Amino acid sequence: MIDELSYKQKAMALLDFIREKQIKYMIFNTLKLKTIFPIHLQKWIAKHVNSKLIRIMDRIAIVEPQEPIANLSLQMYVEETNKFGPLAEEHFFKTEQQALRWLLGE
Numbered sequence: 001m002i003d004e005l006s007y008k009q010k011a012m013a014l015l016d017f018i019r020e021k022q023i024k025y026m027i028f029n030t031l032k033l034k035t036i037f038p039i040h041l042q043k044w045i046a047k048h049v050n051s052k053l054i055r056i057m058d059r060i061a062i063v064e065p066q067e068p069i070a071n072l073s074l075q076m077y078v079e080e081t082n083k084f085g086p087l088a089e090e091h092f093f094k095t096e097q098q099a100l101r102w103l104l105g106e
Contacts, residue, residue, distance in 0.1 A: 004041055011049045024058040027099045033065035036073035042080045051084035060090045061099035 018026070037045070053060075062078070065071050078090070093099040 004038070007041065008044065008048075011045055015049050015052060018053065018056060023056075025061075025103045026057060026059075027061045027063060027096060027103065029063040029096055029099070030065045030070070030074055031063045031096065033070040033074065034067050036069060037077050039076075042073075042077045045077070046080040046084065050081035054081065054084065054088045054090075057088040059103055060088050061103050062090060062092050063096050063099050064092050064094060 017023075062074070065074060091099075091102055093102065
């Protein structure tokens with residue numbers, strides 16, 4: 001399980017950094033993720049962080065975790081975020097190299 005307070009603080013710090021630097025492209029690499037996002041945390045992050053990120057960023061490349069339960073948790077997390085309307089363009093990838101090529105338009 002994830003340390004909830006720490007995760008929330010890091011998520012808000014990431015949002016502030018992206019706003020400050022006006023970042024438009026991101027790779028969200030969850031390839032080695034071996035944990036799940038609890039449902040209530042998925043909803044909090046979607047509402048307070050991701051709903052803002054998807055309006056700031058143009059493209060988000062998501063590298064999927066290999067572990068099936070972590071992958072399912074990630075899919076639920078993304079579905080929760082998608083409830084907030086217009087999204088940045090997002091795609092899922094198996095490797096970081098594939099994600100980077102897509103972000104760079106190759």
